[in-house]
Amino acid sequence: MSARIPPATPPFDPEVAATIDRVMRGQPPLHLFATMARDPRLARKFFAGGLLDKGHLTVRQREIVIDRTTALCGAEYEWGVHIAGFAQKAELTAEQVRSTVHGTAEDACWSDEDRLLVRLCDALHKDCDVDDDLWKALRATFSENAIVELLMLAGFYRTVSYLTNALRIPLESYGARFPK
Known part of the structure; x- marks a missing residue:
């Protein structure tokens, strides 16, 4: 299956790149993250919605x-x-x-x-x-x-x-x- 919208290619927007690096811990970005990186505004909104941090759940x-x-x-x-x-x-x-x-x-x-x-x-x-x-x-x-x-x-x-x-x-x- 090929993507309907191709992912962005590095270099990404610096703020988006820093967020992806923090999430991926030095690993290459997921295809989804590289696709979100096409638009810095949408990428910021996407990553702001994440709930993988220490919260109220195990x-x-x-x-x-x-x-x-x-x-x-x-x-x-x-x-x-x-x-x-x-x-x-x-x-x-x-x-x-x-x-x-x-x-x-x-x-x-x-x-x-x-x-x-x-x-x-x-x-x-x-x-x-x-x-x-x-x-x-x-x-x-x-x-x-x-x-x-x-x-x-x-x-x-x-x-x-x-x-x-x-x-x-x-x-x-x-x-x-x-x-x-």
Whole structure:
């Protein structure tokens, strides 16, 4: 698959380059990041929306939401980058990784807290809303700020999925692939 809009080529805008270098820690930029670098304003907006910093969620909670959201959107590019980069750190098992793509919240591989996160992603993807029962369960487990972060995270990665899918961003060579 070839990209619908080609990525920028270095040198990038200095501010954008510094942000990409900070995120990539000396590695070459992701295809998505190089594409965003075409327009410094859009790149700044994109990177300002990122939630990979230390916030109200654990790495595991964050990655379950990112992986499930991108899988539901069919965004193999972003799902694969996150599985390759964070699945081990998030302590996701092979069964859990597979479940983010082909499973449900009821799969035996998930803890009760994990199930809430998968249910949240499924509800947001299907209805762009959270029903009262799920909200009550979330409130019993997560702080208000954590719930806001979960909503922002799912929304941001839905946007990332739109970008990677619609722009036909080529898969990264090291990215994981959706399980069969």
